[in-house]
Amino acid sequence: MEELTVEVLRAWARTALAELARARTEIDELNVYPVPDGDTGTNLYLTWEAACDALPRGELTFTEAIQAFGRGALLGARGNSGVITSQLIRACGNRLNENLPRDRGEGTDGVLADPRMSEAAAFADALTYAADAAYGAVAQPVEGTMLTVARAAATGAMTAANDGKALADVCLAAVASARQALTKTTEQLDVLRRAGVVDAGGAGLVVILGAMESVLTGRQVRVDVPARVEPQGESAESQDGPAYEVMYLLDAPDDKVGDFRQSLAVLGDSVVVVGGDGLWNVHVHTDNVGAAIEHGIDIGRPHRIRVTHFADQNHHHEPAPGRAVIAVVAGDGLAELYAEAGARVIRGAPGRRCSTGELLQAIEQSQAPEIVILPNDQDSIAVAEAAATAARQDGIRVAVIPTRAQVQGLAAIAVHDPQRSFDDDVVHLSAAAGQTRHGAVTIAIKDAWTMAGRCRIGDALGVVDGDFALITEDLETAAVGVVDRLLGGGGELLTIVTGRDADPALAEAVERHVRRHRKDVDVVVYDGGQDRYPLLIGVE
Numbered sequence: 001m002e003e004l005t006v007e008v009l010r011a012w013a014r015t016a017l018a019e020l021a022r023a024r025t026e027i028d029e030l031n032v033y034p035v036p037d038g039d040t041g042t043n044l045y046l047t048w049e050a051a052c053d054a055l056p057r058g059e060l061t062f063t064e065a066i067q068a069f070g071r072g073a074l075l076g077a078r079g080n081s082g083v084i085t086s087q088l089i090r091a092c093g094n095r096l097n098e099n100l101p102r103d104r105g106e107g108t109d110g111v112l113a114d115p116r117m118s119e120a121a122a123f124a125d126a127l128t129y130a131a132d133a134a135y136g137a138v139a140q141p142v143e144g145t146m147l148t149v150a151r152a153a154a155t156g157a158m159t160a161a162n163d164g165k166a167l168a169d170v171c172l173a174a175v176a177s178a179r180q181a182l183t184k185t186t187e188q189l190d191v192l193r194r195a196g197v198v199d200a201g202g203a204g205l206v207v208i209l210g211a212m213e214s215v216l217t218g219r220q221v222r223v224d225v226p227a228r229v230e231p232q233g234e235s236a237e238s239q240d241g242p243a244y245e246v247m248y249l250l251d252a253p254d255d256k257v258g259d260f261r262q263s264l265a266v267l268g269d270s271v272v273v274v275g276g277d278g279l280w281n282v283h284v285h286t287d288n289v290g291a292a293i294e295h296g297i298d299i300g301r302p303h304r305i306r307v308t309h310f311a312d313q314n315h316h317h318e319p320a321p322g323r324a325v326i327a328v329v330a331g332d333g334l335a336e337l338y339a340e341a342g343a344r345v346i347r348g349a350p351g352r353r354c355s356t357g358e359l360l361q362a363i364e365q366s367q368a369p370e371i372v373i374l375p376n377d378q379d380s381i382a383v384a385e386a387a388a389t390a391a392r393q394d395g396i397r398v399a400v401i402p403t404r405a406q407v408q409g410l411a412a413i414a415v416h417d418p419q420r421s422f423d424d425d426v427v428h429l430s431a432a433a434g435q436t437r438h439g440a441v442t443i444a445i446k447d448a449w450t451m452a453g454r455c456r457i458g459d460a461l462g463v464v465d466g467d468f469a470l471i472t473e474d475l476e477t478a479a480v481g482v483v484d485r486l487l488g489g490g491g492e493l494l495t496i497v498t499g500r501d502a503d504p505a506l507a508e509a510v511e512r513h514v515r516r517h518r519k520d521v522d523v524v525v526y527d528g529g530q531d532r533y534p535l536l537i538g539v540e
Contacts, residue, residue, distance in 0.1 A: 002167050003119055004096060006065045008215055013052045013069065016211035019223065020045040021431045023207050026225040030200040033145070033191045034080055034270040034285060035241055035310055040200035042423045043079030047086060048208070049430055050076020053402050057466070062100060066093035074281050075249065080270050081201035083247075083283045084134050084146055085208070087274035091133035095126040120170040124161035127154035127174060139261050139271035144188025146201030152181030153209055168216040175209045175221075182206050183226065198226045242268045242285040245308040246292045250280040252300025263295050304392075323418050323425070324366035327374040327409055328354050328384075331500060331529030334406055341413040343374070349531055353379055359387035363396065370422050371398040372429060376409040378466060399426045404466060405438035406528065407495050407538025432540075437489060439464045439482040439537040441475050475503075479510045479535050487518055491539035494521050497528035498535060506534055 020027075020041070027041030054072020055065060070090035077086040099122035117125070131150040135141045156177025160170045185199040186192045192199060203225050210223035252260070254276060261273045268286030275281050282302070286292050289307055296302035327343040329335045335345045344362055348354045363371050371391065375384040381402050388398040399422070403409040412429040420428070440463040444455040450468035455461060462470030462478040464485050472478045483494065494514055496507050511523050528536060 004062075004100060004123060004167070006060050006062055009062075009065050009069065010055065011215045012212050013048075013055060015214055016208045017045070017048050017052050017434065019207050019211050020048055020204065021427070021434075023204070023223070023225050024427060027200050027203050027207075030197045030203055030225065032195045032197060033189060033199065035245075036195075039079060039423060040081045041204060042427055043082040044085060044201070044204040044208075045427055046423070046430075047073055047077045047079075047082035049434075051086075051089060063097050066097055069093065074275055074279065077274070077281050077283075078247075079245070080272060080283055080285075081146060081204060083272045083274055083281050084137065084201065085205070086281060087134050087137045087272075088130045088150060088205075090274070090276070092126045092130035095129040096122060099125060118161075118167075120165060120167040121161045123167060124154070124157035124170055124174075127157045130154070137261075137272055137274045139265035139273075140269065142189070144185040144192060145199050146205045148185060148188065149178050149181045149199070149202035149205050153178040153205070168213075171209070171213050171216045175206065175213045175223075178202075178206045178209050179223075241310075242287050243310060244287065244289050245270075245283070245285055245310065246289055246305075247281070247283050247307075248293065248296060248302040248305040250275075250282050250296045250300050250302050251278060252280060252296070253278065256299040260295060260299050264292060267291055267295070304389075322368045323370040323372065323422065324363075324368035325372045325374065325413060325416055326359065326362050326366070327413065328376045328380050329409075330376070330406055331531070333527040333529035334410075334497065335529075337410065337526060337528075338374075338413060342416065342418070343413055348377060348380060353377070354383060356383050356387045356390070359384060360390055363387065363391050363398070369396060371396060372416070372426065373398065373400045374403050374409040374412055374429075374433075375400065376403045376406045378404045397422060401426070401429050401433055403433045405436075405440075405538070406497060406530070406536050407438045408433040408436045410495065410497075410526075411436040411538060411540055435540060437465055437486045437491070437539045439469075439486050439539075440533045441478045441482060441535045441537075442533050443475070444471075475506055475534055476509050479506060479537070480513050482537055483510055483514060483539075486537060486539040487514075487521065489539075491521060493540045494523045495538040495540070496523065496525045496535055497530070497537075498525065499533050500529045500531055502534035510535070510537075 024041035024045045028038045031038050031040040051069050051073035055069050070093045073086035073089045077083045099117055131154040134150055135147055141147055153174040157170050157174035160173035182198050182202045185202055207223045210221045214221040264271045264284045267288050268284050270285040272283040273280055284292050293302055325343040327338045327345050328348040329338055329345045330349050338345050346354045346358050373384045375381045384400045388400050391398045401412055412433040415428045415432045442461050444457055444459040444461055447456050452468045452471050455471045460472045460475045460478040461468050462482040470478050470481045498507050507525050514521055514523050
């Protein structure tokens with residue numbers, strides 16, 4: 001590909017998320033700086049997932065897409081590495097928006113805003129601008145970290161662009177330079193040398209850049225996280241430092257942030273303040289939690305405050321003291337399936353969404369300090385997020401897995417393990433849900449225009465990933481069409497959930513079709529009992 005379009009951004013977002021999920025544990029194991037809390041891979045994954053979830057579906061302009069993606073990263077950034085990554089994303093996107101046409105959407109052609117700047121040059125310039133912005137966001141930049149890797153990637157890209165290389169080759173040069181810089185981080189920081197590892201945040205950045213190379217070249221690029229080498233000194237675990245990590249969002253004037261960043265540097269280390277246009281994400285390691293928050297109050301309004309005591313973190317060793325999964329379900333059979341898997345269920349259905357109050361009541365009744373919510377419906381996600389925000393104010397740890405369909409929730413609850421750490425469990429559930437494509441069939445109850453064209457009362461409709469994709473005369477044809485489209489992207493397991501009034505022959509016909517044409521795919525059928533949709537379909 002030789003253009004940076006909305007479709008390229010979407011493909012990069014999906015590919016990088018999958019690669020971060022694959023490499024997350026390995027990156028966590030590298031994490032010894034700035035504190036050896038073993039969560040850098042997890043934080044990068046959750047930050048990137050937040051950016052992906054904020055990218056709206058449907059037709060978008062290039063400007064709308066990069067702004068939504070960047071804001072999602074800013075609001076969802078976790079940990080030191082996640083906050084820096086969010087700054088890299090936002091700065092890179094904003095710079096591309098200056099250099100490339102603002103009205104470019106998916107599938108449209110555009111003329112560069114500056115005709116002297118090629119796509120390749122614009123990309124290299126954006127990487128350089130992003131690296132500068134990341135350095136500027138850190139109160140005391142340290143070499144041998146992901147900042148160093150970001151700078152190297154930008155330098156490699158700029159050299160290639162100045163040589164007249166095409167966009168894909170410029171990206172390849174950026175990744176190669178980042179990889180080389182990553183290998184050298186071990187010798188740049190004593191704590192890394194003693195542990196015999198490369199910088200964890202830098203490793204994550206190389207994975208993210210490698211995903212862009214995959215998209216632009218059309219070749220699968222798998223970035224292997226460097227293994228540990230022989231440690232050269234005392235264990236990194238013995239290092240001293242501040243006892244707490246403090247993070248919050250801050251509404252404050254842009255012109256006050258420079259001094260604010262330096263005031264935090266007096267209180268502790270690992271100070272990163274990113275954002276702009278009045279909204280900032282603040283990160284600091286400190287022994288004085290109150291002062292870190294009060295400095296924010298002095299210039300604006302801190303909110304979504306999170307405080308972590310490093311000594312209490314046991315991410316990969318001891319299970320959390322109680323966790324509840326709350327799922328919104330659409331039928332009696334589905335309720336039984338979720339309950340058997342250990343979830344507390346709240347009833348919802350097409351035309352009848354659960355309320356914030358119902359979710360908060362379920363959270364309270366669980367009496368669990370950690371909550372995972374599976375909304376299982378696009379419209380219920382916002383309700384779940386509102387309930388989560390309210391519960392967090394009471395000190396409860398809540399994660400909303402953005403499941404948009406019942407079958408995504410089933411895939412998620414299937415991998416739930418209360419013996420894992422909270423972050424680990426959230427990552428596994430999120431990955432399982434995100435890797436499940438979903439579909440359904442239904443009967444049109446009125447004449448209407450859909451994404452697939454005009455339907456009339458009584459038509460059979462096929463739904464793929466939330467959009468009407470097929471209009472046929474009978475449900476079997478619609479169901480087979482939906483299954484073929486879902487399996488067209490690959491898959492190993494097909495889940496069929498039958499509705500309350502579904503003809504048993506419908507699921508049987510679909511199962512026969514799959515066994516005849518896709519012998520490599522396993523099929524499971526559940527009685528869901530949901531209204532309106534005779535079949536819900538999932539592919540993992």
